Amino acid sequence: xxxxxxQEYTAEFKEQxxxxxxxxxxxxxxxxxxxxxxxxxxxxxxxxxxxxxxxxTKLVTSEQMELSRLRAENTRLKMHVEILKKATAYFAxxxx
Numbered sequence: 001x002x003x004x005x006x007q008e009y010t011a012e013f014k015e016q017x018x019x020x021x022x023x024x025x026x027x028x029x030x031x032x033x034x035x036x037x038x039x040x041x042x043x044x045x046x047x048x049x050x051x052x053x054x055x056x057t058k059l060v061t062s063e064q065m066e067l068s069r070l071r072a073e074n075t076r077l078k079m080h081v082e083i084l085k086k087a088t089a090y091f092a093x094x095x096x
Contacts, residue, residue: 007068010060011053018047034069 009017021029021040030037046052 007072008060009065013060013065014043014052015047018043018052034072 017029017033017035017040020033021044023029024032026040026044027037029035030040033040043052
């Protein structure tokens with residue numbers, strides 16, 4: 001399995017994600033935003049402690065955030081396709 005490179009998110013994105021998680025719930029918000037649930041949980045904890053900070057080295061536009069989300073989703077979907085291919089081959093052997 002390929003390792004997904006570490007993503008850097010702006011403080012604004014993190015704050016918006018935390019607000020969304022409080023409304024929808026962590027699991028739902030993580031799926032909608034293309035985040036790992038534990039990452040969002042960590043952000044919520046940090047926000048409650050007043051220590052939520054983002055990547056300050058570069059500005060990220062909304063287009064770049066959307067592109068990052070779509071890349072993560074694309075990677076996840078490719079992994080699902082590979083799993084389905086292997087399952088199809090496995091069950092095809094059983095049918096014979």
